[in-house]
Amino acid sequence: MYVCVCNAITDSQIKACVAQGIVSFGQIKRELGVASNCGRCANMTKRIVQQQHEQGLICLRKVA
Known part of the structure:
Protein backbone atom coordinates (compact mmCIF):
# COMPACT_ATOMS: atom_id res chain seq x y z
CA MET A 1 0.00 0.00 0.00
CA ALA A 8 5.40 6.78 -4.28
CA ILE A 9 6.72 5.12 -1.10
CA THR A 10 5.05 1.94 0.08
CA ASP A 11 4.68 0.29 3.46
CA SER A 12 6.89 -2.53 2.15
CA GLN A 13 9.72 -0.08 1.52
CA ILE A 14 9.40 1.32 5.04
CA LYS A 15 9.33 -2.19 6.52
CA ALA A 16 12.42 -3.12 4.50
CA CYS A 17 14.26 -0.12 5.94
CA VAL A 18 13.29 -1.16 9.46
CA ALA A 19 14.47 -4.72 8.78
CA GLN A 20 17.82 -3.28 7.68
CA GLY A 21 18.20 -1.39 10.94
CA ILE A 22 16.94 2.03 9.89
CA GLY A 39 3.94 15.56 5.24
CA ARG A 40 0.57 13.82 5.49
CA CYS A 41 2.31 10.42 5.57
CA ALA A 42 4.43 11.15 8.64
CA ASN A 43 2.01 9.66 11.18
CA MET A 44 1.43 6.50 9.14
CA THR A 45 5.18 6.04 8.71
CA LYS A 46 5.71 6.39 12.46
CA ARG A 47 2.90 3.89 13.08
CA ILE A 48 4.50 1.33 10.76
CA VAL A 49 7.86 1.71 12.52
CA GLN A 50 6.15 1.30 15.91
CA GLN A 51 4.29 -1.82 14.74
CA GLN A 52 7.52 -3.35 13.45
CA HIS A 53 9.13 -2.59 16.81
CA GLU A 54 6.25 -4.18 18.72
CA GLN A 55 6.49 -7.29 16.55
CA GLY A 56 10.20 -7.53 17.26
CA LEU A 57 11.12 -7.01 13.62
CA ILE A 58 13.70 -4.29 14.17
CA CYS A 59 17.30 -5.26 13.57
CA LEU A 60 19.60 -2.66 15.07
CA ARG A 61 22.69 -1.76 13.05
CA LYS A 62 26.06 -2.31 14.63
CA VAL A 63 28.18 0.82 14.70
CA ALA A 64 31.86 0.12 14.07
Missing part, protein backbone atom coordinates in the same frame (compact mmCIF):
# COMPACT_ATOMS: atom_id res chain seq x y z
CA TYR A 2 1.21 3.51 -0.72
CA VAL A 3 2.02 5.44 2.43
CA CYS A 4 3.58 8.48 0.76
CA VAL A 5 1.69 9.29 -2.43
CA CYS A 6 3.88 12.31 -3.22
CA ASN A 7 7.01 10.15 -3.46
CA VAL A 23 14.64 2.46 12.85
CA SER A 24 13.83 6.12 13.44
CA PHE A 25 11.45 8.31 11.51
CA GLY A 26 14.26 10.76 10.75
CA GLN A 27 16.46 8.02 9.34
CA ILE A 28 13.64 6.68 7.17
CA LYS A 29 12.82 10.20 6.00
CA ARG A 30 16.44 10.71 4.91
CA GLU A 31 16.70 7.27 3.32
CA LEU A 32 13.41 7.22 1.38
CA GLY A 33 12.27 10.85 1.26
CA VAL A 34 9.03 10.05 3.05
CA ALA A 35 7.15 13.13 4.37
CA SER A 36 9.39 15.50 2.41
CA ASN A 37 6.54 17.16 0.50
CA CYS A 38 3.12 17.57 2.09
Whole structure:
Protein backbone atom coordinates (compact mmCIF):
# COMPACT_ATOMS: atom_id res chain seq x y z
CA MET A 1 0.00 0.00 0.00
CA TYR A 2 1.21 3.51 -0.72
CA VAL A 3 2.02 5.44 2.43
CA CYS A 4 3.58 8.48 0.76
CA VAL A 5 1.69 9.29 -2.43
CA CYS A 6 3.88 12.31 -3.22
CA ASN A 7 7.01 10.15 -3.46
CA ALA A 8 5.40 6.78 -4.28
CA ILE A 9 6.72 5.12 -1.10
CA THR A 10 5.05 1.94 0.08
CA ASP A 11 4.68 0.29 3.46
CA SER A 12 6.89 -2.53 2.15
CA GLN A 13 9.72 -0.08 1.52
CA ILE A 14 9.40 1.32 5.04
CA LYS A 15 9.33 -2.19 6.52
CA ALA A 16 12.42 -3.12 4.50
CA CYS A 17 14.26 -0.12 5.94
CA VAL A 18 13.29 -1.16 9.46
CA ALA A 19 14.47 -4.72 8.78
CA GLN A 20 17.82 -3.28 7.68
CA GLY A 21 18.20 -1.39 10.94
CA ILE A 22 16.94 2.03 9.89
CA VAL A 23 14.64 2.46 12.85
CA SER A 24 13.83 6.12 13.44
CA PHE A 25 11.45 8.31 11.51
CA GLY A 26 14.26 10.76 10.75
CA GLN A 27 16.46 8.02 9.34
CA ILE A 28 13.64 6.68 7.17
CA LYS A 29 12.82 10.20 6.00
CA ARG A 30 16.44 10.71 4.91
CA GLU A 31 16.70 7.27 3.32
CA LEU A 32 13.41 7.22 1.38
CA GLY A 33 12.27 10.85 1.26
CA VAL A 34 9.03 10.05 3.05
CA ALA A 35 7.15 13.13 4.37
CA SER A 36 9.39 15.50 2.41
CA ASN A 37 6.54 17.16 0.50
CA CYS A 38 3.12 17.57 2.09
CA GLY A 39 3.94 15.56 5.24
CA ARG A 40 0.57 13.82 5.49
CA CYS A 41 2.31 10.42 5.57
CA ALA A 42 4.43 11.15 8.64
CA ASN A 43 2.01 9.66 11.18
CA MET A 44 1.43 6.50 9.14
CA THR A 45 5.18 6.04 8.71
CA LYS A 46 5.71 6.39 12.46
CA ARG A 47 2.90 3.89 13.08
CA ILE A 48 4.50 1.33 10.76
CA VAL A 49 7.86 1.71 12.52
CA GLN A 50 6.15 1.30 15.91
CA GLN A 51 4.29 -1.82 14.74
CA GLN A 52 7.52 -3.35 13.45
CA HIS A 53 9.13 -2.59 16.81
CA GLU A 54 6.25 -4.18 18.72
CA GLN A 55 6.49 -7.29 16.55
CA GLY A 56 10.20 -7.53 17.26
CA LEU A 57 11.12 -7.01 13.62
CA ILE A 58 13.70 -4.29 14.17
CA CYS A 59 17.30 -5.26 13.57
CA LEU A 60 19.60 -2.66 15.07
CA ARG A 61 22.69 -1.76 13.05
CA LYS A 62 26.06 -2.31 14.63
CA VAL A 63 28.18 0.82 14.70
CA ALA A 64 31.86 0.12 14.07
